[in-house]
Amino acid sequence: MxxxxxxxxxxxxxxxxxxxxxxxxxxxxxxxxxxxxxxxxxxxxxxxxxxxxxxxxQNGAEADTSGAGKNGSRNVIRIGYQKGNTLNILKVNGNLDKRLKEAGYEVEWKVFAGGNFLLEALSSGSIDFGHAADGSGVFAQAGNKPFVYVGNDHPNPEGMGIVTYLESGVQSIADLKGKKLAVGKGGNHHYLAVLAIEKAGLKLEDVQFVYVKDASEGRAVFETRQVDALGSWDPFFAAVQTDLEPMTLTDGHGYSPNRTFYYANEQFAKEHPEQIRTILEEIQVSDEWANTHKDDVSKLLSETQGIEKAAIELAVKRRTYGVELFNSEIINAQQQLADTYYRIGLIPNPIKVADRMPLDAPWAVQGPVRSK
Structure with a gap:
């Protein structure tokens, strides 16, 4: 009233x-x-x-940032994932849920449409652990969000690329001068495009970037010839290759490792390092299974994402699953991405990614991640 x-x-x-x-x-x-x-x-x-x-x-407006969430007397670890990636496979396999239950924890899975949304939820305390692309971490750190990197997948440079249709007259990256290239602003394929264009001796202003909001819009403007070339990432990159049979100008080889990273809420990482180690170990278990059961993975991800199995099979075939812990090579590659994003104006200030990639973290000091 x-x-x-x-x-x-x-x-x-x-x-x-x-x-x-x-x-x-x-x-x-x-x-x-x-x-x-x-x-x-x-x-x-x-x-x-x-x-x-x-x-x-008033109570409902207070975000839970106390690490692992609690529901009554239960300890709950909240994990964010995106459809089609390693945590999606881990969720279906169920091995993490079983192991954490033995330790007194339950897992609450939350699906997100994109990495930036996931990291926003992670930083606000709505989830404790998740995965997202390399660029998402750079944007989150530039925004001073409270998170840490805790691990990453094996590189996947073949999982992104730049394509053109056969009749475009474009035979190489250098031929993109004066042409229109569709990319998602700040995506891994946008980063690839920047590096490839500059390596070809062009300036960024020599190419007309057309920024699209998602992969489906990018494919639409490419199919309707509104642009001359398209940057994309798997499994959407694979779908364009299998459905449209375009010319691939380049993939990520020689430019970017294209890593997916694992992230944790900063406070959760401080309070639950053993649980982070457990999660990484069980991701490795699931990844080892995925490497030897790629037909099963393709079927699962095709059903999950609603993408033709042929495209998923291509994306899965060219990917090696597995968890890595940080080293100087990984940190340097991520720093190069951050420096590039600052140079071209995608982030407002320079950042030092090593500040969020601890080499001596409790979950990392035992050496490489191995399955139990």
């Missing part, structure tokens, strides 16, 4: 009390007393209800 409505009810009661009663009958007086009592009881109940609702809303 609004403040105005409460005032109206209060005035109604006051008016009843102040009204002259010398001319009222006994029956009318009794009715007036009953009305006054009912009105005051209603007013007190409404005020109590408003106070209760206000307290609940």
């Amino acid at each position: 609004s403040k105005d409505q409460l005032y109206a009810l209060d005035n109604l009661v006051n008016d009843s009390v102040k009204a002259p009663s010398e001319h009222l009958t006994n029956r009318q007086l009794r009715v007036r007393v009953v009305v006054i009592l009912i009105s005051w009881f209603c007013l007190m109940a409404l005020l109590a209800g408003c106070a209760s609702v206000g307290t609940g809303a």
Whole structure:
């Protein structure tokens, strides 16, 4: 009830009390007393209800940033994943859920449409652990979000590339001068395009970048010849290759390792290093299974993502699954990406990625991740 409505009810009661009663009958007086009592009881109940609702809303607005979430007496680790990637496979396999249950934890899985959304949830404390592309970590650090890198997948340079249609007249990256190239701004394939264009001796302004919001829009403008070339990433890159049979100008080889990273909420990482180690070990278990069961993985991911199996098979075939812990090579490659994003204006300030990639973290000091 609004403040105005409460005032109206209060005035109604006051008016009843102040009204002259010398001319009222006994029956009318009794009715007036009953009305006054009912009105005051209603007013007190409404005020109590408003106070209760206000307290609940205030508590609900407080984000849980205390590390692993708690649901009653249960310890819950909240993991964010994207369809089609390694954590999706891990979720289906169920080995992590089983191992953490033995340690007294339950896993709550949350799916996200993209890495930037996932890292935003991670930083706010809505999830504890997740995975996203290399660029997502750079954007999050530039925004001073509270997270740390905890590991990464094997490089996958073949999992992104730049294509053109056969009739475009474009035979190499250098031929993109004056042409239109569609990319998702800040994506791994955008980074690839920047490096490839500059290596070809062109300036970035020599190419007309057409920024698209997602892979489907990129494919649409490419298929309808609104652009001359398209940058994309797996499995959408593989789908373009299998469906449209374009000319591939380059993939990531010689430019970018194209790593997917594992991230943890900063406070969760401080309070639960053993659980992070467990998660990484069980990802490795799942990844080893994936490397020897690629037909099963292709079937699973095709059903999950709604993409033709031929495209998924190509994406899975050219990928080697496995978890890596940080070293100077990985840090340097990620720093080069961050420096490039700052140079071309994608992030507002320079960052030092090593600050978020601890080499001596408790989950990393035992050496390479091995399956149990």
